[in-house]
Amino acid sequence: MTAWSDTRQTRCPIGGLLRSMTNSHQDQAVHFRSLHRPGQPLVLPNAWDAASARLIEEAGAAAIATTSAGVAWSVGAGDGETMGRDRALDLIARVASTVSVPVTADIEGGYAEDPDGVAETIRRVLDAGAVGVNLEDGPRPPAEHVERIGAARKAAGSALFVNARIDTYLLSIGDPATRLRDTLDRAAAYIAAGADGIFVPGVADAETIAALAAELTVPLNVMAGPGSPSISELAGLGVTRVSLGPAIALAAYATARHAARELLTAGTYQALDGSLGFAETDALMAAPA
Secondary structure (H helix, E strand, O other): OOHHOOOOEEEEOOEEEEEEEOOOHHHHHHHHOOOEEEEOOEEEEEOOOOHHHHHHHHOOOOEEOOOOOHHHHHHOOOOOOOOOOHHHHHHHHHHHHOOOOOOEOOOOOOOOOHHHHHHHHHHHHHHHHEEEEEEOOOOHEEEEEHHHHHHHHHHHHHOOOOEEEEOOOOOOOOOOOHHHHHHHHHHHHHHHHHOOEOOOOOOOHHHHHHHHHHHHOEEEEEEOOOOOOHHHHHHHHHOOOOEEHHHHHHHHHHHHHHHHHHHHHOOOOHHHHOOOOOOHHHHHHHHOO
């Protein structure tokens, strides 16, 4: 198979945006799947806009993942599907047109009321240029999420990596004594419905992570951050994919708030020390992906 870096790209206007078009979307999807390797996790520092995506790509990321929370905040909305499908898809298209690596999009619960609506979202995600999605269950009954995953799988065929997110730990769903078993039971049902991977955010202890990885038959994705095992430790526990969720966006916003407060109170600029150079950043964004 042709290496990803050898895939030729052209640019064409679609819906007012410049969207990156490759020789074969299927080739992109196959390449993205191949990045989920046991012992060498796919590491995804999540982006929330085109500029952050390009900077993350420039830092060496093999793929770009979006964070729904960061995307929502960037358009003036709260997390939890409040920004709506159209704005979410607009961002996916912008990111896909800005980078040359595969893009996987966090589409929350699918921006739809029913499985048919999820299928429509998936078709539009593919049109936007992504080759993967996160689809979360949240407080939704597992049986209902099984139907939504099935609809996503049918709509996408093999052109999309469907990462089924299970929120039992993140949202503290159910009895803590049976949470691991409940999570694995959900995972088995989601895999049977067509999920390519399982994402369990909210888990940081090595014992639970190892137990999840040992029983799953598909790649395990965890969300890391301060206090989490290192990437090499997670690899040893059987994790195949690591993402940061909204953490980088939050760090960037913390810098913005600190710099603004310093300017408005002390009238100084020390918080801006170490900022990216204007010329460097502008050149990176202006250059073709």
